[in-house]
Amino acid sequence: MKKQIPIIITFIAGMVMILQYFIPHRPFSDIQQLFNTWYVIIAVFAMILGLGNLLKIHAIRLQRRPKGWWYSIVLLLGFAVMFIAGMGWGIERGSLFDFLFWNTHLPMSSTMFALLAFFVASASYRAFRARTSEATLLLVSAILVMVGRVPLGNYIWDKLPLLGDWIMSYPNMAGQRAIMIGIALGVVSTSLRIILGIERTYLGGK
Amino acid sequence: MIETVGTWIAAFLTLCILSFLYKDNPFYKFAEHLFVGISAAYWAVYEYFNVLRPNLIQPLFGEGQFLFIIPLVLGIMMLTRLLARVGWVSRWPLAFIVGTYAGYNLIAYLQSNAVEQVRATLVPFIQVESWQTFFGNPGAITFLTAIAVPVVVVGVITGIIYFFFSKEHTGIFGRSARIGIWFLMIAFGASFGYTVMARISLLIGRVYFLLHDWLHVI
Amino acid sequence: MNIVERLEAIDRRIIFVLILLAVVLPLLFPIGFKIIVSEPVQGFYDAIEELAPGSVVLISSEYDPATMPEVYPMNQALTRHCFARDLRIIGMGLWPQGIPLNQASMEQAAEEYGKEYGVDYINLGYKVGGIVVISAAAENIPTTFPQDYAGRPIEEFEIMEGIKNFDNVDLIVSLSAGDPGTRQWVMIAQGRYGKKVASGVTAVSAPAFYPYLNSGQLEGLIGGMKGAAEYETLIEESGLGTQGMDAQSIAHGVIIFFIILANVFYIIGKRRKK
Secondary structure, three states: OOOHHHHHHHHHHHHHHHHHHHOOOOOHHHHHHHHHHHHHHHHHHHHHHHHHHHHHHHHHHHHHOOOOOHHHHHHHHHHHHHHHHHHHHOOOOOOHHHHHHHHHHHHHHHHHHHHHHHHHHHHHHHHOOOOOHHHHHHHHHHHHHHHHOOHHHHHHOOOHHHHHHHHHHHHHHHHHHHHHHHHHHHHHHHHHHHHOOOOOHHHOOO | OHHHHHHHHHHHHHHHHHHHHOOOOHHHHHHHHHHHHHHHHHHHHHHHHHHHHHHHHHHHHHOOOHHHHHHHHHHHHHHHHHOOOOHHHHHHHHHHHHHHHHHHHHHHHHHHHHHHHHHHHOOOOOOHHHHHHHHHOOOHHHHHHHHHHHHHHHHHHHHHHHOOOOOOOOHHHHHHHHHHHHHHHHHHHHHHHHHHHHHHHHHHHHHHHHHHHHOOOO | OOHHHHHHOOOHHHHHHHHHHHHHHHHHOOOOOOOOOOHHHHHHHHHHHOOOOOOEEEEEEEOOHHHHHHHHHHHHHHHHHHHHOOOEEEEEEOOOOHHHHHHHHHHHHHHHHOOOEOOOEEEEEEOOOOHHHHHHHHHOHHHHOOEOOOOOEHHHOHHHOOOOOHHHOOEEEEEEOOOOOHHHHHHHHHOOOOOOEEEEEOOOOHHHHHHHHHHOOOOOEEEHHHHHHHHHHHOOOOOHHHHOHHHHHHHHHHHHHHHHHHHHHHHHHHHHHO
């Protein structure tokens, strides 16, 4: 009962989505629209679940006070300020919520990822070695693309941008297509296993 | 005035995060935790204003469309996952989500990422016009253009052969798989080159903000 | 330790400083490298140019501040291009952070070209669900997006008159930094409904979309800040994309130098062991 009904639900939902591709008329189109609407709403509650979990973890940290517990206060305060700003005064351009987005969320998010530039440079120097013929091929391809795809490449050799574009459009594209087809077949088989109830790990537990 | 205050707050938080490059420190940890809290609230507020209110609250309570009780109940059932004893109830809405998504993916991936890609690879192996251009005007570029399609066809087929692990990679099959690896290495090299480009671009963006918006030196 | 071993074991913070200088100095002292336009970006530009005035472009923003330096310049250039050609823009997003970014871009361009919210452009906001949202909007946009991003009923806006579903949209542009994004738009909007889709993506994901370009599933592709710079060149505007290219070139040169140097040390080390 605890697992049988969810498996039946998965089957029905999956089959409706597949059938409406081939029979895009009523009632399948109506059911599809209904399911689409329900999906969007239920997915929000999944987000709320994740949020609830985050707040729960940090609330527990405040109670237990392990090392560095005071940073949880920062997190919860930040959450509270942003949440109240949004729910209290709206999210339009020019609102407090919008101000906090542009001047706190945005710079921190951008800078977190900007750090990666330094680490990729460091990793390139320390770890990128042409140990095998395959690694050499990877390295040569990377260098040709890196130089060919910036304006500097044109000044080194005027054919370099064309070579870079050719590598991207043909051999790279061929490799990416092979990967894409492989992934697609994997997704198809996994989706089929899920819909038919063979794959049940997403249900978890007993 | 308010813009200047905002810029200084943004600059301070940017420098807090950048300080991690020297070593982990309280400023970085402060900014990191603040970021997580603010991001979580951002998502929550947007989910309410852009999804819950227009797609559930308004139709159900504002327009009296009582069918919307079903997704509301399923959504509340999802939240029971937080409670260990009744957590199994969340399987029902989870099954709906997973089933719907699997149904979409099955057809969409098959059509767009498998069939369509195979169709695009089934082109004449010898592009007569390209070879005529090459022989008429021999050069590196005309040669690369002439061999482009054979490169793609060989690359896709050998790349797919490489991923077929149900047969041992020996003999002709093994040699084909080896060629496939070369194409995959070229693809990974191109991806690495683009990844480096992406990361540097993100740094340029941040440095531009500091120099232009904050310090006004450019 | 000899000099080769010392250089191999160099403190990574020195590498960090060199990369920082490689980015800062060209921004302070621009060089002005010429930008060559590639075919994928030309394809994107042509897709907009082919549209008649009054056509509807759906811009879906699925990126966030983390990828803003790459995608926001594309967003800005695209909205300017659309308004310059008197195209109408319907904005939406599969990522919540993309909504204010797209809104800012549209507002900025609207001010320059004298366009009005609700008449020439609108922002329908965000919905969670990726591929499901695209499918829902393809069938019925007003049901999927009953309000705009700020909570106002969409019936109030002139631009939404006659907009029922994707049949009323002439081109879909996905500005994407990951999943859900371009892949889902191609799979549903192009694959199922036959709509023209063009895309602007981060450089990390650009190589993976070349198969879609080759098969004709994408009309055009702008990849990363370099792609944004190329697009800015085509529309004859200078933005962050163009301004960042000098720093991009020098930084790439520095990293390639590091890679070659490290491999030279590696070869020297291998020969010594032999």
